[in-house]
Amino acid sequence: MIRSPRTKYITYYEDAESIPGKTTAVWEIDKANHRNIVRSPILMREIWLQMWHDIHPKAKSHFVTKAKRGPLRDDDCYWDYGKARCAWSEYCEYRYAFGDVHLGQSCRLKSASLDLLFHYI
Template sequence: MTRSPRVKYITFYEDSESIPGKRTAVWELDKASHRNIVRHPVLMRELWLQMWHDIHPDAKSRFVTKAKRGPLRDEDCFWDYGKARCAWPEYCEYRYIFGDVHLGQSCRLKNSSADLTLHYL
């Protein structure tokens, strides 16, 4: 597998079977300073998803499923200069709003984040 230098990768490990009644989730973010990782938006998003999942009454699993990690906010959408379009084309679209300074600011979610968060239950 070749890794794109532009993409921030998330390495994760989840375990709820080794010790009955206990669970562990480990997240590692590539290209993030370990000192500043607690302020990193990707970690904050993952932490929010896990907390939201833990308190949601319709949660079907003990962990947030990581099989599908689409963007949840307009800030998660960005411009892919290599493909000349918004990254995550199934979730994001180019929609200019007055005041956008660069192409990445004009990439916005197609659907509401309320619909997208249901994938994490």
């Protein structure tokens, strides 16, 4: 895998087998200042998603499945300048609203985020 020097990567590790009855989840965010990491919208999104999963009565696993990752809110959609369109094109679309200053602000979810949340149960 070739890692782009301009991209923030999230490394996620989960372990539910080492100690019977105990689970551990670890998130590592590249290029994030560890002192200010709690201000990171990426980490806050992951923590919120895990908490939502933990309290959901239909959750089938102990951890949020990471097999399929997609945006959950308009803020997760952004403009892909290389492809000249919104990234996550299957979930996001370009929809200008008055007050948008740059292209990334005009990328919005196509469908309700509640539908997307159920991918994580």
